[in-house]
Each structure stands twice: as C-alpha cells, then as structure tokens.
Amino acid sequence: MALPKSLVATLTPDELTFLAEEDRVQIVPLFSMTRVRLLSGIYGPFQPPSATTVPLWLALSLKKKRKCRIVPPEWMSADRLQALLKDEKENAEGFEPLPRRFIETSKVLLDLASDDLYSPTMLRSLLKDLREVRQAKIRLGLQSEGVMRGSYLQVTNLTPLELSELKPFLVKAMGMMQSLEPRGDEEEGQGNDGALGGYTQQSI
C-alpha cells in the first residue's frame, strides 16, 4: 500500500480523536438561536439556560468562541475517576471497562474546556495514574503465558486508543512467532491464526 507505514497498521491517536469528536455532549449555550441544519444533522434550538446536545466537535468549536459551556460527561469527575482507579488497581486479572472514547474525550476536554471541569488538575493526575496502571498491566500481559505460547494477549476492555499503540508491535511479533512454529503443530498453528484474526478484528 502507498500509505506511510505508521498509518497502515492502525489508526493514529489523532484519527481516533477525530472519531471521538462525533460523540454527543451536552452544552449550555451562551447565545440564542433557532434550530440549525448542518450536513451531519439538525442541532439546537440554543436557548441560554437550558442544555442541548451537540457533537463534541461543535461543542469545542463553540467553546473556543466562548459561546457555550460544556457539561462534562458524568464519568469526568474526581469521585468517579478515583473509584475507577481503585477498581483498576484491585482488578489484577483484567482491565476495567471504560467508555469507548474515554481517553480521547477526557484529553480534549482537559485541553480546551478545563474551566468547565471541576478541579482539572486533580482530574489530570487521576487520568495519568489510571493510564499508568493500565500500561503496567499491558506490559505484564506481554510477558504472560498466553503471549509466550504465541497464541493470544488478553485485551478485553482496552480502549481503541490503547490498542492502537500496542497493535503494530504485537501483530508483527505474533507473525514472527507463528512463522517459527514447528510444522508438526499444523493444527495448532491454524488455531493461532484464528486467535490472531480475532485480535485484529477488535474494532478500533
């Protein structure tokens, strides 16, 4: 393929952020306007004290023009994140389920709308802790028995962003393992094929 190598294997974080901007968020507009028809849908009406739902990209665009206040998603609070972090630490086996675009959304909100969040510094450090705990688990997972027998890596509940970082390396490494598999285990080799395919299909 003619794409640069880094784009062939997986989606980049920037592309994932772009996709995350399709998600809906609630905003409180600071201006009045009737419904507005855009290519992607009809949004509004914008009536100052009442909230309305728009895609994240529109919310951010309005935010940059200081025309709205973004209502953070319910998981974007210090309490919820602290609980999540605690669960993540206690769950040594797997990963805690997160909203699909958790990392992208939280980062964009912290970057552009931190004045709408309650104690952004705290949120930032909690998110960092959470990321570190999960990264450590991924690292352990890579040295686990599943990978050692060349068959699978436990990726349940990883978000697409985390997968995108892992995927190019893992897929290539698994490919090498498979090609070094002794021929006698032909059937087992095909089993691996399925597992790898299953992994690759983990939708982004």
Next chain:
Amino acid sequence: MDDDYYSLQSILADNHKLSCTFTLDVPGLGYLEGSTEPDIHQNSKVEIPFWLAQTLSLNEFTTFPLPPAYSNRVRAALNASAPSVKLSHLVGGGGCWYRWGRRIAEVLDDQPQADLLNMLLNAFLARLPPLQDLSAHIASADHSIPEGDAGSGESFREGMEGDERDLFSVGQDSARITKAWYDSNGRKAGGR
C-alpha cells in the same frame, strides 16, 4: 515474517554463506572454491550461499553441518540467558538469524527441524519482553537506559538481528506517535 517473493529481508537471508561438503566431483566449478583448480573434488568444503546450497543439498550433491550460528554452543548460551546473546554477531550486522534459521530448517528432516525451530521460537520468546520494554521506553524524552540493570539496554540493542530491529522500530514509532499525542495541546480539536 513474510516470505514474499519481493521481500528484501528474505532475499538477504537466503544470501548467508553456508559451508558445504561436496559428495561428488564437479568438473568446472573450481572457482566456487576460490582456487585455481578447475574442478571441485569429492569431500572438499566450499562456502556457498544458501540459495545454491539448498538446491544442491536437496539433490544430495552436498551435505552441510548446522552452521555455527545455530550450534549447540549458541543453544546453551540461549538457554542460559537469551537476551544477552548477541544474535547480530552470529550472522553479521543486519543479518537475519531467525529467517535464515527457518530456511535451513526447511531443508532438514523432521526431528532436527523441530529442534531448530524450537530453539528459534524459544529464543524469540525470551527476547521479546526486553525488546518490547526497550522499544516502548526509548522514545521517551530521557535517553537514560530503561529499567533493569544499567547498560543491559544498550548491549541488547547492539545484539538485535534484522527482524528484531524492524520490530523495534515498529514499537518505537507507535510509542512516539502516542507520546506526541499525549503531549500535544489539543489545538487541532474542534476546528477553529
């Protein structure tokens, strides 16, 4: 590891020299030996590239012992501590230890073939965790040596063979892209 016809790595792996013993006299091929004699005699040892040795060996014109890069001595070293074996030294810089081993295995009989492939696979598995650590952390801003004993990262990096180098740069790239994203300030988001 693709065995694509156009794969440069595969072509390079096929080009490693193998020391073969001829089982018969071959007239007119003395130049392979680098000698002035016109003929190759029975039992003479000649270093020939693998792609030629493969065909000759399958037709039983030559025999070859396992090359030193896959000898018992290397196997013992790998069993002792796979990450500290310098694979690149075994097959020359940029050489393809795994690929070449696999090509040789294709010529061997069942038992030695399984032994050789198992050695390759186990070596790869044992070297994967340090490789992953190294590729994930070398991209971070500090160029200090990643966790573990001081210096092991550097010496491991020196010992990587061709495909490990590829894998390393793949891991490094995705680590770098992700890190750049985390460090970016999100000005791109939401248009102007």
